[in-house]
Amino acid sequence: MxxxxxxxxxxxxxxxxxxxxxxxxxxxxxxxxxxxxxxxxxxxxxxxxxxxxxxxxxxxxxxxxxxxxxxxxxxxxxxxxxxxxxxxxxxxxxxxxxxxxxxxxxxxxxxxxxxxxxxxxxxxxxxxxxxxxxxxxxxxxxxxxxxxxxxxxxxxxxxxxxxxxxxxxxxxxxxxxxxxxxxxxxxxxxxxxxxxxxxxxxxxxxxxxxxxxxxxxxxxxxxxxxxxxxxxxxxxxPISIDTSVYDRLTKDPAVLKRAEEIRAELGNPKRIVLGVDRLDYTKGIRHRLKAYGELLAEGAVDPHLVTMLQVATPSRERVDAYRQLRDEVELTVGRLNGDFAPLGRPAITYMHRSFNREEMTALYMAADVLLVTSLRDGMNLVAKEYISSRVDCQGVLVLSEFTGAADELRAATLVNPHDIDELKTAILHALAMSPDEQRAAMESLRRQVENNTVQDWADDFLSVLSEGGERNSSPHIPEVRLSGETAPPLEELDESVERFMSIPRVLIASDFDGVLAPIVAHRDDAQALPDSLAALRGFADIDGVNVALVSGRTLEDLDSRTHMPSSVVLVGSHGAEVGALPRDMDASVLDGASLSMNPQRTALLQSIRRTLEKIALKFPGTEVEVKPSAAVLHTRNARGRGGVNATEAALEYARTLPDVRVTPGKAVVEFSVIPATKGEAVETLARACAADAWLYIGDDVTDESVFARAEDDDITIKVGEGDTAAQFRLESPEDVRSFLVDLSRSLRTRTGRSDS
Incomplete structure (x- = not known):
């Protein structure tokens, strides 16, 4: 891709x-x-x-x-x-x-x-x-x-x-x-x-x-x-608009003609009051209609001379609150027209549909007053579109102070739409403004919009983002090679394995749970598939091949479940525990000091254990496992939503521990007081056995630290779905078993050894 x-x-x-x-x-x-x-x-x-x-x-x-x-x-x-x-x-x-x-x-x-x-x-x-x-x-x-x-x-x-x-x-x-x-x-x-x-x-x-x-x-x-x-x-x-679009449209003869037609269709009134909104309860349409209705009732606005046009674009019509709003608006418009409309013409023309940009520009050019009475709005670009359309520097913008646009468009007639009396006064003031007053205000508004376009907004944002992103950049981060359930054809894996088998010295390593052993409800019941273990034991007998099992389980637990010979290296606690090495591996490569516990780490581990036990008590089914150098919160058996909530609490706590390696996994959060990862462990083992390349199979988030280190000749395989830095994917431990058995057969054929 x-x-x-x-x-x-x-x-x-x-x-x-x-x-x-x-x-x-x-x-x-x-x-x-x-x-x-x-x-x-x-x-x-x-x-x-x-x-x-x-x-x-x-x-x-x-x-x-x-x-x-x-x-x-x-x-x-x-x-x-x-x-x-x-x-x-x-x-x-x-x-x-x-x-x-x-x-x-x-x-x-x-x-x-x-x-x-x-x-x-x-x-x-x-x-x-x-x-x-x-x-x-x-x-x-x-x-x-x-x-x-x-x-x-x-x-x-x-x-x-x-x-x-x-x-x-x-x-x-x-x-x-x-x-x-x-x-x-x-x-x-x-x-x-x-x-x-x-x-x-x-x-x-x-x-x-x-x-x-x-x-x-x-x-x-x-x-x-x-x-x-x-x-x-x-x-x-503050976001804005593309003013060049309106520069072009306001010069379009078809748009200019349409603006004249709109005034004629409305009866060539002295003043046109326009509202343009999505049909949303945040836009203050009901407040606007209430204020305008009272002006009509009081005789302050003559419907023979002034007409109102309300465009309400359909919005979220499957949501009950929006259907209710539409009913209320249509009933209100119908009542006001029934009470105040002159013969042959409505007092308020209501249109519940969308218009293209050309039609909207013509509406803006025809309107003498635009009412933007949002009760709360992020920005409101309609206000800026109206300003950009008024190349004649006429027209009045009545703008709610609760819009983001009010911070910039200070020359507008600002209003609190919750105050119906104030809104009525603003409408009357807008209708009475002289051409010179309109020009002075509109020139100021147009300068503001033209000097801060949407392109300026985007460029400003990306410029600041670039600076911040460089400061926070992490240079050694793996990229996602496979997303979701995607996987290259198995033929590609076969070709990579064929090349891998021709390499003189290799390391073959694998996770345990979810790879050799199917995932089960209770982790103590996990059992590896016998054929998979047999294949790994067999690899260790082949010249030029070293084998390792790398798991989040303790070294003792991993040993008791696999019964591997001394030729297979066991790595527990995500790399914090390393078992005995075979003779052909250089033990001096391992930095023993960095993997050792000391009184400070022991005290810290006990503190972590106590905190995790408190979290586990709040969420039934959650368990705490203590390892030699780590404490683990297990949430697989938590009841209801307890697993999600327990994980959230554990990660909240993790942010208070700057010197502890915290690894979220599948239904687990592990807190290790020794800063080791599976990736570091596999890389170290590869150096210890002088491997020219390595193959690793894993299924968990913790295995991504291994996948990220793969170079050209290495092979990484993710078991199961999910985004991963691995190169290949197998669906299940059963597929891993088939893969390992086939690989064992091929390696023995390469070296001339039989399965007997």
């Missing part, structure tokens, strides 16, 4: 599928501002990709090209769309992040789907980014993705931009799994927001809930165990 320098990750791909009358399908670029911004950025780099959902749930779509962009679809099921998008994203996060204007709903199944879908996006992004590349994640639907990507690809520069508000601590603290969301965001090198107060809210939440230090715009994020600490920047990057 071709790798890309820049990977944009968003909930949706930048294209929509169009089905023609004859049934043929094509992809059409979406008109949104983010698409416009990212497309220009993607064109400036040698290679860029966009990861997102294509909007379909009935088929998985392969990566494709559209409008010069490389697109990588993420497949979602109907259930995932319902729970992740309509549920947690828009039923929980959206209302909570918008000042709880509507009540958020919390459902644990929604959260589970949110985690699963974020993991899909992260895996897709990690698999297509070039080493040392940049990934830019967008918006509240994907807040866990930065940390998930970093876990797989710490070599990447990762940015996140939140397009909606970030709530104050008092509201954010209500969110279940709040710490996980914060840590998800802190996986980025740079977290961007629309407003300065949003970044302050975020840093306050991090400080209050996670206890991390922060100064100005920087957050100190401690690493887990011996991982390095990082610095995350959190600051405001």
């Amino acid at each position: 071709h790798k890309h320098e820049l990977v944009v990750v968003a909930n949706r791909l930048p294209v929509d599928q169009h089905v023609a009358s004859d049934g043929t399908r094509s992809w059409v670029t979406s008109p949104g501002g983010l698409v416009t911004a990212m497309k220009s950025v993607m064109e400036d780099v040698d290679s860029a990709a966009w990861v997102g959902w294509p909007g379909l749930t009935d088929e998985a779509i392969e990566p494709f090209e559209a409008d010069g962009m490389s697109l990588f679809p993420v497949f979602l099921t109907n259930s995932e769309v319902e729970k992740y998008y309509e549920g947690f994203s828009n039923g929980t996060l959206w209302p909570l992040y918008h000042d709880v204007i509507a009540d958020p709903n919390f459902h644990r199944t929604w959260w589970d789907a949110y985690v699963d879908v974020n993991r899909k996006f992260a895996a897709a992004a990690a698999s297509v980014a070039v080493r040392g590349g940049t990934v830019w994640v967008h918006d509240y639907q994907l807040q866990l993705v930065p940390e998930m990507i970093r876990a797989q690809r710490p070599d990447l520069k990762i940015g996140f931009f939140n397009h909606i508000p970030f709530p104050p601590f008092e509201l954010f603290a209500q969110l279940p799994k709040r710490n996980l969301v914060l840590r998800g965001l802190l996986g980025a090198d740079l977290v961007g927001f629309q407003r300065e107060r949003d970044s302050i809210n975020f840093m306050t939440c991090v400080r209050q809930l996670l206890g991390y230090r922060s100064a100005e715009h920087e957050i100190h994020v401690p690493g887990i165990g011996v991982e390095p600490d990082r610095t995350v920047v959190a600051r405001a990057f």
Whole structure:
């Protein structure tokens, strides 16, 4: 798969599928501002990709090209769309992040789907980014993705931009799994927001809930165990629009003609008041209609001279709160028209549909007043589009002070939309403004928009991200070679093994659980497949072949389960314990001092054990195992959601232990007071036996430290699914058994030895 320098990750791909009358399908670029911004950025780099959902749930779509962009679809099921998008994203996060204007709903199944879908996006992004590349994640639907990507690809520069508000601590603290969301965001090198107060809210939440230090715009994020600490920047990057689009459209004769037609179709009123919004409860449409209705009732606005046009773009119509809002708005418009509309013309023209950009520009050019009365908005680009469309420097923008745009567009008529009297006064003031007053305000607004375009926004963000990413870069991080369940054809593995067998001296090593022994509910019941153990014992009898078993189990436990001869090296506790070496291996290569316990390490281990036992008591079924140099929290048998919660508590504790190697695995979190890894162990054993190449088979996160060290002649094999730095994949321990038996037969044939 071709790798890309820049990977944009968003909930949706930048294209929509169009089905023609004859049934043929094509992809059409979406008109949104983010698409416009990212497309220009993607064109400036040698290679860029966009990861997102294509909007379909009935088929998985392969990566494709559209409008010069490389697109990588993420497949979602109907259930995932319902729970992740309509549920947690828009039923929980959206209302909570918008000042709880509507009540958020919390459902644990929604959260589970949110985690699963974020993991899909992260895996897709990690698999297509070039080493040392940049990934830019967008918006509240994907807040866990930065940390998930970093876990797989710490070599990447990762940015996140939140397009909606970030709530104050008092509201954010209500969110279940709040710490996980914060840590998800802190996986980025740079977290961007629309407003300065949003970044302050975020840093306050991090400080209050996670206890991390922060100064100005920087957050100190401690690493887990011996991982390095990082610095995350959190600051405001107000998004804007592509003003060149409106420069072109406002000169288009068809658009100019359409603006005149719109005024004529509305009866050529003296003033047109326009509202343009997604049909969303955060946009303040009900407040706007209430204020305008009272002006009509009071006679302050004459419907013969002034007409209102409300465009409400359909939005999330499968969500109950949005269906209810639509009913309320339509009933209100109908009542006001019934009470105040002049003969032959409505007082309020309501349109519940989408318009293309040409039509919207004509509407902006025709409108004398634009009402933006959002109760809370990340930015509100409609306000900027209106300004960019008013090349005549006429028109009045009435702008809610609760929009991000209000921080920049200070020459607008700012208003508190919750105060109906104030909103009424602002509308009347806008209708009465003279051409000279309009010009003075609009010239100021246009300078602000033209000097801060969406391209400026993107360039600024990526520039700061590049600086932060370089500071946090990790030079020795493996890249993901295989994602999900992907695997090269077995013929490629056979070819690599054929080359491997021709190498004079080799090391063959394997993990135990999940590789030689199938995974079982209780770890004490694990038993290796006899044929697999026999094959490994046989390898050790072949000249030029050394064999090792490398496990997270203690050395004593591993020995009792395998009964290996002295010719097979046993390595326990992820490399912290090394058994006796055969005569043909150089024992001096092992650094015994670094693997020894001392009184300080013994005291630290006891402290860790006590803390993990306290965690285990809170979550029934969770167990603590104590090894000679490590303590392990096992969560495989935890009840209900206890496993997830116990793991979360253990990782929270891990961040307080800077000198302990902490390794999360499959239903385990291991705390080792001796800084050893399987990767270091295999590398050391390879030197000790002077191996020219090595082959390693593993199934767990802990085996990735081995896979990452593979060079050209080495072979690495991942057992089971999941993203991995391994070169090849086998599905199960049974497949490992077949592989080892075949390899044993081939090696013996090569050396002229029989199986007898």
